Amino acid sequence: MNLTHIEHLGIAVKSIEAAIPYYENVLGLKCYAIEEVPEQKVKTAFFKIGQTKIELLESTDPEGPVGKFIEKKGEGVHHVAFAVEGLQETLNLVAEKGVNLIDKQPRKGAEGLNIAFLHPKSTFGVLTELCEDPKK
Amino acid sequence: MNLTHIEHLGIAVKSIEAAIPYYENVLGLKCYAIEEVPEQKVKTAFFKIGQTKIELLESTDPEGPVGKFIEKKGEGVHHVAFAVEGLQETLNLVAEKGVNLIDKQPRKGAEGLNIAFLHPKSTFGVLTELCEDPKK
Numbered sequence: 001m002n003l004t005h006i007e008h009l010g011i012a013v014k015s016i017e018a019a020i021p022y023y024e025n026v027l028g029l030k031c032y033a034i035e036e037v038p039e040q041k042v043k044t045a046f047f048k049i050g051q052t053k054i055e056l057l058e059s060t061d062p063e064g065p066v067g068k069f070i071e072k073k074g075e076g077v078h079h080v081a082f083a084v085e086g087l088q089e090t091l092n093l094v095a096e097k098g099v100n101l102i103d104k105q106p107r108k109g110a111e112g113l114n115i116a117f118l119h120p121k122s123t124f125g126v127l128t129e130l131c132e133d134p135k136k
Numbered sequence: 137m138n139l140t141h142i143e144h145l146g147i148a149v150k151s152i153e154a155a156i157p158y159y160e161n162v163l164g165l166k167c168y169a170i171e172e173v174p175e176q177k178v179k180t181a182f183f184k185i186g187q188t189k190i191e192l193l194e195s196t197d198p199e200g201p202v203g204k205f206i207e208k209k210g211e212g213v214h215h216v217a218f219a220v221e222g223l224q225e226t227l228n229l230v231a232e233k234g235v236n237l238i239d240k241q242p243r244k245g246a247e248g249l250n251i252a253f254l255h256p257k258s259t260f261g262v263l264t265e266l267c268e269d270p271k272k
Contacts, residue, residue: 001164005186006142009216011262019260026233027218028137049218050141050187075261077213080145082163082185097162124155125211126147 001090007083007113007131008053012066013075016045016058023047029054035110042066044110055110079117081129087114090130094118106132137226143219143249143267144189148202149211152181152194159183165190171246178202180246191246215253217265223250226266230254242268 013019016034023029029047036043041064045056057078059067069078084090087106095101102117109115109131118128149155152170159165165183172179177200181192193214195203205214220226223242231237238253245251245267254264 001162003163003165003185006145006188009142009145009213011260013260022258022260026137026230026235027139029139049139052142052186052188073209073212076209076256077145077216077262080213094162099162120212122158124147124149124158126213 001093002085003082004085005051005083007081007129008055009077010055010057010079010081010127010129011076012057012059012069012078014058014070016043016056019056020045023054023056033111036060037110040065046111079127079129081115081131084130084132085136087116087130087132091116099123137229138221139218140221141187141219143217143265144191145213146191146193146215146217146263146265147212148193148195148205148214150194150206152179152192155192156181159190159192169247172196173246176201182247215263215265217251217267220266220268221272223252223266223268227252235259 020031029049031045031047033046041059041061042057043060047054057066061067091101099122100119102119106114106116114132114134116130120127156167160167165185167181167183169182177195177197178193179196183190193202197203227237235258236255238255242250242252250268250270252266256263
């Protein structure tokens with residue numbers, strides 16, 4: 001598999017409005033976008049540090065995946081996203097190796113990326129996203 | 137604060153021996169070092185992807201911080217470490233802004249870095265490490 005870098009970290013927070021001042025004023029990062037992703041029932045805030053984005057995730061519905069995550073584990077890192085070249089081939093390869101896929105086919109994620117998730121039961125507890133930039 | 141990139145992700149696993157084949161054979165990363173850190177009661181395995189290291193953490197004692205983390209939350213991302221220039225000044229600045237520090241002074245971490253942890257109660261749930269490379 002050709003993983004190039006960590007594309008982003010998804011971090012579950014109760015309120016992005018409450019968390020943004022910490023990321024901006026303490027860590028010194030700049031929130032460059034806020035985006036709502038209705039199909040994931042989240043509102044997201046984006047920051048960039050080096051090669052990696054930080055994506056704060058606030059649930060817009062307690063029954064959504066991030067709402068359930070916070071209820072179970074509290075605020076914290078929700079998923080790790082790796083940048084990959086050739087997403088569909090990668091998914092096929094990963095499935096052949098016995099990894100349980102949440103998405104068998106790539107779908108559209110935030111910022112126009114093609115994305116797919118691997119199940120944390122197959123990845124030693126880390127909900128793992130693979131992202132491909134279709135413009136590259 | 138001058139954060140340059142994500143230095144590493146600390147990922148808690150029950151067994152690094154069990155997890156290494158996933159990181160190597162599925163994700164295609166290479167384990168380049170295994171190190172025991174007795175004061176943290178962990179055994180660690182290191183991988184590199186882009187600017188960032190992945191540090192698998194296996195507890196050598198159920199009462200150690202990683203052992204307790206796994207008992208409470210299961211396997212998964214344990215901490216996020218940012219590379220910073222000027223660690224002591226940064227800690228002073230962060231404390232002035234009201235962040236609760238686990239380490240008020242830098243201490244030695246893995247790979248010869250100077251490190252300090254911020255308390256997750258002040259960082260919206262993410263156990264946060266700041267790292268400075270004394271050779272830079």
